[in-house]
Amino acid sequence: MARVLVAEVESVEAIALTDSFRRRGFDASRVVTGTEAVREAARVDLVVLGVEPVDLSSREVCALIRRRCAVPIIGVVVRHTSLDRRAALEAGMDAYLPAGYCIGELLARAEVSLRRFPPVAGDAGSIVCGPLVLTPESREVFLHGRSLTLTRKEFDLLRLLADDPSRVVSRREIMAEVWADDYGLANRTIDTHVSSLRQKLGYQRAILNIRGVGFRIGWWDDDSSNPAEPVGDQFSTVDLQTR
Structure with a gap:
């Protein structure tokens, strides 16, 4: 059963999303803050990121998740200009939807993302x-x-x-x-x-x-133009070679 994390501030929207995913057979859970989303992202198979978390911007959440893992991220953008779409993709989203999206379309995009990055079955202690x-x-x-x-x-x-x-x-x-x-x-x-x-x-x-x-x-992204960096400011040097 694929695990989906819904990061959504609005409780009504979050309940509708998690219920819809569960009816489709997903194991869906919800968090409210961006910090929680970053912490839990490596434990799920898909992240659905709402309009804006209460503590971090969507871009910050995506960037922090990408420092930890390569879980697919579907995000919601308030404005749907070409600049906003580009910013969403550059931030690390795999797909995006405009605010006011149809839940059916979101579920379809989720299933496409999970086909591209299928979860690996494991026991409860995985x-x-x-x-x-x-x-x-x-x-x-x-x-x-x-x-x-x-x-x-x-x-x-x-x-x-x-x-x-x-x-x-x-x-x-x-x-x-x-x-x-x-x-x-x-x-x-x-x-x-x-x-x-x-x-x-x-x-x-x-x-x-x-x-x-x-x-x-480190990063699971092999893009050499985006060198991995430690989270936080306490480490100024990252040695990527074996020492």
């Missing part, structure tokens, strides 16, 4: 990070629905990072959690496994090295 799904119980990993073969340590490292894609995990914590070692092994051990994971995931920026701090999940 960790979902955009197109990446980890199942800890069976130690299986899927990327865009394709099974990946990882070593035990690679899986443990990826799981640690995917648990919270926005968090930077220090080298010391990685050594303690993955190798049960309090920084006793050489740093190169981590670098070697990160390099191997990047190759298997097919994206050099799938895992970012925040220089002097640690690692976190």
